[in-house]
Amino acid sequence: MMITAAICVFGGLAALATLLMIFQRNPVKAALLMLAALLATAGIYLALSAQLLAILQVILYAGAIMTLFIVALTVTPAAWRDKPGPALIKRVIGLAAAAVILAELLKLSTALKAVAASPEFSETGTLEIARLIFGPFVFQFELLSLIILASIVGAVALTAKRRTAQ
Amino acid sequence: MTQYHLAAICFTLFSLATAGFLTSGSLVRMLMFLELMLNAANIAFVALGSPASQAYALMLFAIAAAEAGVGLALIIALASTFKTLEAGNIKELKG
Numbered sequence: 554m555m556i557t558a559a560i561c562v563f564g565g566l567a568a569l570a571t572l573l574m575i576f577q578r579n580p581v582k583a584a585l586l587m588l589a590a591l592l593a594t595a596g597i598y599l600a601l602s603a604q605l606l607a608i609l610q611v612i613l614y615a616g617a618i619m620t621l622f623i624v625a626l627t628v629t630p631a632a633w634r635d636k637p638g639p640a641l642i643k644r645v646i647g648l649a650a651a652a653v654i655l656a657e658l659l660k661l662s663t664a665l666k667a668v669a670a671s672p673e674f675s676e677t678g679t680l681e682i683a684r685l686i687f688g689p690f691v692f693q694f695e696l697l698s699l700i701i702l703a704s705i706v707g708a709v710a711l712t713a714k715r716r717t718a719q
Numbered sequence: 720m721t722q723y724h725l726a727a728i729c730f731t732l733f734s735l736a737t738a739g740f741l742t743s744g745s746l747v748r749m750l751m752f753l754e755l756m757l758n759a760a761n762i763a764f765v766a767l768g769s770p771a772s773q774a775y776a777l778m779l780f781a782i783a784a785a786e787a788g789v790g791l792a793l794i795i796a797l798a799s800t801f802k803t804l805e806a807g808n809i810k811e812l813k814g
Contacts (some may be wrong), residue, residue: 557720557737560720560725560728561728561752564728564732564795566733567732567782568728568731568732568735570741571732571735571736571755574738574739574751575735575738575743578769580747580748583748583751584751587751587754587755589730590755590758591744591758594758594761596760597728597762598762598765601765601766601768601771603765603776605773605777606765606773606776606777606780608787609777610780613783613784614780614783615752615779617784618783618784618787619756621787621788621791622747622750622751622787622791625747625791625795626747628795629795629798642814643741643742644742644780646737646741647740647741647742648738648741648742650737650741651734651735651737651741652738653736654733654734654737655730655731655733655734656732658726658733658734658751659727659730659761660726661801662723662726662730663723665721665722665723665726665811666721666723667721668721668722668723668771669720669721670720670722670725670766670768671720671724678770678773681770681773682774682777682791683772684770685770685771685774686774686777690771690774690778693778694778697778697782698812699782700781701781701784701785703785703790704784704785704789706771706787706789706791707727707789708789708791708792708794709792710793711789711795711796712795713791
């Protein structure tokens with residue numbers, strides 16, 4: 554019961570933060586609202602007994618990725634952020650498309666109503682994840698390091714190209 | 720609480736992020752909403768409840784970090800070429 558309430562509260566918080574972010578014109582304030590949504594997600598993970606993921610969510614998403622966004626916002630001059638505000642028709646179409654996506658997803662997942670979720674709290678989830686990652690999923694896990702290396706090289710190459718172009 | 724309720728929370732977060740992505744004009748904001756969409760998909764993975772889905776969510780974290788790094792590098796390179804962060808102002812393919 555307690556866990557169900559926690560999931561609902563944190564889910565509502567994340568949804569509220571995302572909703573406020575849509576209507577926030579200041580990009581730095583929008584980034585802070587995103588931080589709130591990400592921290593609420595960490596709460597959801599904790600309520601779903603995924604302790605490792607909750608900690609990683611705080612360190613990686615709310616820490617590293619958030620810092621990247623703030624840095625990207627501060628290194629670009631404010632004059633480039635000329636915000637005329639999107640046209641009304643574009644907004645209406647965007648919101649309608651999102652509503653259609655939500656309705657379709659909910660309609661498709663009605664079969665899940667018969668499946669009960671397991672809301673009881675367990676503390677041994679991390680051990681299972683470790684066994685899986687260093688067992689059957691070891692190839693995928695090692696492949697991830699290659700992806701991160703490729704992204705580092707790509708980011709450096711893009712920035713270096715910009716320097717030579719100037 | 721059934722799996723449907725958990726899925727409904729994820730879908731709501733996903734579609735709110737989609738609405739933000741489709742209605743915002745700034746490239747950085749679009750990337751932020753993209754991260755939130757990925758985040759909602761991650762919650763859906765964890766909500767499945769099995770250890771395998773949590774392991775996949777863990778791998779998605781690394782993918783999200785790589786995506787944010789490359790995305791922001793692309794945005795900064797684009798912004799320095801076009802002197803704008805608004806997606807609507809970037810219209811020429813030949814930079």
